[in-house]
Structures are given as C-alpha cells and as structure tokens.
Amino acid sequence: MQAIRTRLQTLYGTPAMAPHEDPLAELVLTVLSQSTNDRNRDVAFLRLRERFDSWEAVRDAPVGEIEEAIRPGGISKVKSVRIKAILEAVGEDLDLAWMRDAPVEESREYLCALPGVGRKTAACVLLFAYGLRDIPVDTHVSRVGTRLGLFRPGAPFEELHDELLRMTPPGAELELHVNMLRHGRRTCHAQRPACRACALRRMCPGRQA
Numbered sequence: 001m002q003a004i005r006t007r008l009q010t011l012y013g014t015p016a017m018a019p020h021e022d023p024l025a026e027l028v029l030t031v032l033s034q035s036t037n038d039r040n041r042d043v044a045f046l047r048l049r050e051r052f053d054s055w056e057a058v059r060d061a062p063v064g065e066i067e068e069a070i071r072p073g074g075i076s077k078v079k080s081v082r083i084k085a086i087l088e089a090v091g092e093d094l095d096l097a098w099m100r101d102a103p104v105e106e107s108r109e110y111l112c113a114l115p116g117v118g119r120k121t122a123a124c125v126l127l128f129a130y131g132l133r134d135i136p137v138d139t140h141v142s143r144v145g146t147r148l149g150l151f152r153p154g155a156p157f158e159e160l161h162d163e164l165l166r167m168t169p170p171g172a173e174l175e176l177h178v179n180m181l182r183h184g185r186r187t188c189h190a191q192r193p194a195c196r197a198c199a200l201r202r203m204c205p206g207r208q209a
C-alpha cells in the first residue's frame, strides 16, 4: 500500500480539500451522481439549490417539483423519491452536525440506515463533510484496488470498504480515494487499461500484456 500510495502521489500529487460541513448536500449529491457523469450531476444539484432555498423546502416539496428540478441528472423519478425519503428520515430539524464529534462507527451506522444509503455514500458524507476517518470505494477505486491486488476478487462492497480503511494510514483517506479514482479514470480504464503506459505496472499483478 505504501508503494502504491507513493507512486500515485508522484503522478497526481497530494489532493487536499477542507471539509465542507454540509452533510445533507453530500447525501443529495451522491444520490444525484448515480448513473450519470459529474457535469450532469452538478447541473442537477445547482438547479435544486436554485429552485429551493433550504433543505426543509426540498423535503416538504411535492416529489414532482424535485423531479423537475433535477431532471438533467437523469433517472430523476427515482432520485427525487430517494432524496425526499432521505430528508424525511433525517428528522424534523435536519441536523446532522452531531456527527462532527460522534464516534465514526455510530455515524456510519446511522447513515447506512437511511433509505438507499450504503457504505460508499456514508463514507462520502463522513469524509467530505467532516474529514472523518472513512474512505469511499466507488467503481474506479474498486477496480484499481482489485487489479493491484489490494482486494479479494469479487469481494462485496462492504468488505472492500473495511479492507481499504484498514490499509489506509490515518489522514490519508482523502488522498488515497482521490488518487485511486484519478488513476481509474485516466489510466486503469474498465475496458482497456493502459497498462503499457501505467507507472504502477511493475507492482501490479493485474497488468495486461
């Protein structure tokens, strides 16, 4: 892991991003990111923020209005229902600030009990909103990690999250997530990984000829 981390840092630097302290925004953003690209996700998110002046207003709006606002993000019918259900489940005051000081396991358990929220979304909220110790494993991170031999092939996402968290030095969660994601997008593609040009090929058991 240390060798991989160092090589990725050489390639992509050490990403830094201050926690934004808006867990609801992170929850909604991860719902909007499903089955679309970053640009469409962001357009949908901005339209939602422009249409409604608070998360309470989104929660209390008819689902059709939410759907209309987020339409550019795709599968808006499903996503609008999901967003409303999550906001309703969070409770009357829509306050998740308690997570800042709560044990991470407690916060993760709470988030994973929300409708449609799994380990990846929970990890995004904990890491990006509050800088807490968790690391999201998306499809890119999962693919790169499996090819590099970090994960058991075919392991479920729950196990991937536990394993990557166990291997990640405290404080390196954001850096490893972002750099593995970048490597998956730029070099270690799903269909045709550019192994000949890959700076990690000598340490990669999954490299292709």
Ligand code: SF4
Binding pocket: 144, 147, 148, 187, 188, 189, 193, 194, 195, 196, 198, 199, 200, 201, 202, 204, 205, 206, 207, 208
């Ligand atoms: S050598 Fe190939 S499979 Fe391994 S990390 Fe690089 S691009 Fe991915």
